[in-house]
Amino acid sequence: EICTITADGQKYDIWETVELHRAVAGLSGGINHALMTVSEISTGGTGFSNLKLTIGDTVSIDLAGINVINGIVYLRQAAYDDKMHAVQIGVSSKTEAVVRNTVKVKPGVYLNQTIQQIGSACFGSVGCGFKVVGSPPGSELKFPRATEQLGESCFGFIERLSRLVNLHMLDDGRGTMLAFRGPQGAAGAQLQEGVNILRARLLLQIDDHVESYIAVGQQSNPASGKAGRDVSATATASSPGKPAGGLVKFGAEDASNPAFVQHRVHHQADYDAWKTVDGMVTVQGWFAPDGNIWWNKVRQKITVNSPMLIPEGSMDFIIKEVIHRQSTAEGTTTDIMLTNPLGMGAAEGYG
Numbered sequence: 001e002i003c004t005i006t007a008d009g010q011k012y013d014i015w016e017t018v019e020l021h022r023a024v025a026g027l028s029g030g031i032n033h034a035l036m037t038v039s040e041i042s043t044g045g046t047g048f049s050n051l052k053l054t055i056g057d058t059v060s061i062d063l064a065g066i067n068v069i070n071g072i073v074y075l076r077q078a079a080y081d082d083k084m085h086a087v088q089i090g091v092s093s094k095t096e097a098v099v100r101n102t103v104k105v106k107p108g109v110y111l112n113q114t115i116q117q118i119g120s121a122c123f124g125s126v127g128c129g130f131k132v133v134g135s136p137p138g139s140e141l142k143f144p145r146a147t148e149q150l151g152e153s154c155f156g157f158i159e160r161l162s163r164l165v166n167l168h169m170l171d172d173g174r175g176t177m178l179a180f181r182g183p184q185g186a187a188g189a190q191l192q193e194g195v196n197i198l199r200a201r202l203l204l205q206i207d208d209h210v211e212s213y214i215a216v217g218q219q220s221n222p223a224s225g226k227a228g229r230d231v232s233a234t235a236t237a238s239s240p241g242k243p244a245g246g247l248v249k250f251g252a253e254d255a256s257n258p259a260f261v262q263h264r265v266h267h268q269a270d271y272d273a274w275k276t277v278d279g280m281v282t283v284q285g286w287f288a289p290d291g292n293i294w295w296n297k298v299r300q301k302i303t304v305n306s307p308m309l310i311p312e313g314s315m316d317f318i319i320k321e322v323i324h325r326q327s328t329a330e331g332t333t334t335d336i337m338l339t340n341p342l343g344m345g346a347a348e349g350y351g
Contacts, residue, residue, distance in 0.1 A: 023321035101161025129176035210246030274343030
């Protein structure tokens, strides 16, 4: 269980602490990144003479021999005194370019194109990829007119369109943003109290949760006149506890197709379901029971059996984030962040 950075054919694996993050993207982007530190007694002086990594260097990161990030060094911080010399290296995925860059100087207009076509063009302009995983209903819809906004990041533009087809995004770590709906596969690995859980916490809440959602909008130049101008769609939310009641009504960003409004209202319900569950389970090592690293389990369902955490004793979740850690003080661990599986559209069967 070693973290290795490779740059210009040279490998660095002398890290004293390692921390790598992968998460389903939020509004600010979910770019895979890593922080590594190394320190030595100043009188030693040999280990750092070869540590030439600096900001802007193109690197790849392997965990236990498995490639997880191809990107650049975005941070180098060094400090020393008469007793110690330390260096911290930060690496971000190549996909970070979609968050850092705004859309073109002259915002573009995309006519009658799908989210796949628009995302590929927008992200491609900064050297990154975009891929819709599978064929979730709605991903085939064409936007009659999608317009970039001046000052909007590339990620912000595609995230805004993704709401209208109810897609979520995840960095693959190698320069491509994946768009998806629902979990990846059925519930697989299990986390068991007293067996493979080192520590855990679980928050269930419905104080910011409602039962019903209504999205509204207006079509321009409807063929059926005023009667066809107004568009609305509804969704009913699911929570981990008893319904709290309540209603949220909001305007959809684009109502040119009634299907956009329908997907948008489900996206809002998913987002609120996401907030009802926030859990973290820490396990030993970087590997899941099936031999794969937890890094590759983001977006997968998982069962947690823990009477101390869960009133029913057991509950299915979806993994929304993974943090791999390693240090000389605490060993090698993984933090597995959990959420309500309905928060990513697991139950949606609408068209």
